[in-house]
Amino acid sequence: MDDQQLIARIRAGDPSAERALYDGHVDRLYRLVFRYVGEPDVAEDCVQETFIRAFEKLGDFRGDSALGTWLGAIAVSTALNALRKRKRASGREAVWEEAETVPAPRVPGVDPDLRARLHEEIDRLPEGYRMVFLLHDVEGYTHEEIGTMLGVQSGTSKAQLFRARARLRDRLAEFVRD
Amino acid sequence: MDELDDKLQDLARGYHEPPTPSRELMWARIQAKRAPPVEHRPDVLPLRPRPVPPVRRAAAWAAGIAAVLLIGFALGRRTSPTTIPGEIAVAPRSAAGAPAGANAALEVAALAHLRQAESYLTLFRASVRSGDTDDLAVSTARELLASNRFLVNAPATDPQMRALLLDLELVLVGISQLQSSGRPEDIRLITDGLDEAGMLTRLRTASPRDSRPLPTGVL
Numbered sequence: 321m322d323d324q325q326l327i328a329r330i331r332a333g334d335p336s337a338e339r340a341l342y343d344g345h346v347d348r349l350y351r352l353v354f355r356y357v358g359e360p361d362v363a364e365d366c367v368q369e370t371f372i373r374a375f376e377k378l379g380d381f382r383g384d385s386a387l388g389t390w391l392g393a394i395a396v397s398t399a400l401n402a403l404r405k406r407k408r409a410s411g412r413e414a415v416w417e418e419a420e421t422v423p424a425p426r427v428p429g430v431d432p433d434l435r436a437r438l439h440e441e442i443d444r445l446p447e448g449y450r451m452v453f454l455l456h457d458v459e460g461y462t463h464e465e466i467g468t469m470l471g472v473q474s475g476t477s478k479a480q481l482f483r484a485r486a487r488l489r490d491r492l493a494e495f496v497r498d
Numbered sequence: 499m500d501e502l503d504d505k506l507q508d509l510a511r512g513y514h515e516p517p518t519p520s521r522e523l524m525w526a527r528i529q530a531k532r533a534p535p536v537e538h539r540p541d542v543l544p545l546r547p548r549p550v551p552p553v554r555r556a557a558a559w560a561a562g563i564a565a566v567l568l569i570g571f572a573l574g575r576r577t578s579p580t581t582i583p584g585e586i587a588v589a590p591r592s593a594a595g596a597p598a599g600a601n602a603a604l605e606v607a608a609l610a611h612l613r614q615a616e617s618y619l620t621l622f623r624a625s626v627r628s629g630d631t632d633d634l635a636v637s638t639a640r641e642l643l644a645s646n647r648f649l650v651n652a653p654a655t656d657p658q659m660r661a662l663l664l665d666l667e668l669v670l671v672g673i674s675q676l677q678s679s680g681r682p683e684d685i686r687l688i689t690d691g692l693d694e695a696g697m698l699t700r701l702r703t704a705s706p707r708d709s710r711p712l713p714t715g716v717l
Contacts, residue, residue: 350519351516364519372532435509438509438510453510
């Protein structure tokens with residue numbers, strides 16, 4: 321059954337079609353959201369919210385993109401909102417574009433391994449860079465898909481990825497040289 | 499992308515490595531959140547049947563069924579569909595004790611009740627499996643218990659349906675008493691009882707979901 325048939329059945333009130341849509345996308349959406357938020361409870365809440373919103377808004381889906389990409393856009397929006405709420409709650413400002421971050425304190429004579437340091441530096445990327453980096457380099461989405469999900473041009477996605485990689489290279493240069 | 503980017507990309511795959519999601523639990527929560535809010539009408543729910551004059555019998559039935567339907571549609575519909583099965587195990591409309599219109603409404607009420615019970619028990623099982631036993635919605639079990647008792651007492655309910663409702667009652671009673679005990683052994687006894695009675699399968703069989711909508715205007 322293709323996306324259009326599935327959507328038609330859901331619109332006709334077929335509950336098994338709703339479940340089929342859920343089964344077909346839940347794992348991928350959970351991976352996507354978890355990569356970004358990093359906490360199982362928050363990720364589950366976001367995925368639940370994604371499907372609730374998707375079922376509510378399915379009538380608005382025009383088929384301009386693949387159903388999976390449309391669901392991904394809702395998931396990304398939900399995850400971003402969840403993180404922004406959490407940051408507001410913790411008194412920190414969400415940063416989307418350029419943001420100078422303070423490097424992690426280094427303990428003299430002790431070098432964390434590259435993997436751990438890389439993960440720390442990913443955490444420190446501005447949110448826009450981090451999202452694009454995770455979607456493209458970790459989850460394997462194309463720039464076109466990322467552009468649709470984030471509501472930006474694919475060129476913007478490419479630029480964000482370029483800057484994210486450059487920042488990571490810069491921050492990790494000393495470890496890589498070793 | 500150069501060699502360094504390749505290396506970083508490889509290492510980045512371990513960043514926030516996703517665990518296996520709790521698919522069934524998430525689905526049950528989605529269904530629960532999509533259900534309309536609970537509306538309590540304990541004042542009109544006849545927990546114990548009382549003798550009424552024949553001329554008032556139809557009105558009393560209508561009031562009772564309305565209460566079940568209100569709870570049913572409010573609590574229930576944890577699964578989205580507004581559908582009715584091809585057959586439902588309640589007595590034919592000529593059954594003694596209630597007028598035909600009341601029987602039709604009773605069928606709808608019974609269907610809504612079975613569906614919400616199935617959704618609730620699915621959520622209950624998922625919560626127990628995930629170890630999330632802090633909030634088992636004991637109050638919902640009590641509300642379902644009241645609706646269940648009403649349907650058990652309805653003269654138009656056939657013996658097969660009544661047997662299912664009585665088995666369901668045992669499970670709901672166990673859950674409704676959890677708040678005071680709440681021990682893992684009690685929870686295990688309930689889930690064992692669910693399995694042994696094949697409760698979820700029987701509920702699904704008695705309230706299959708198809709695409710036909712529930713009749714409207716029965717009240």
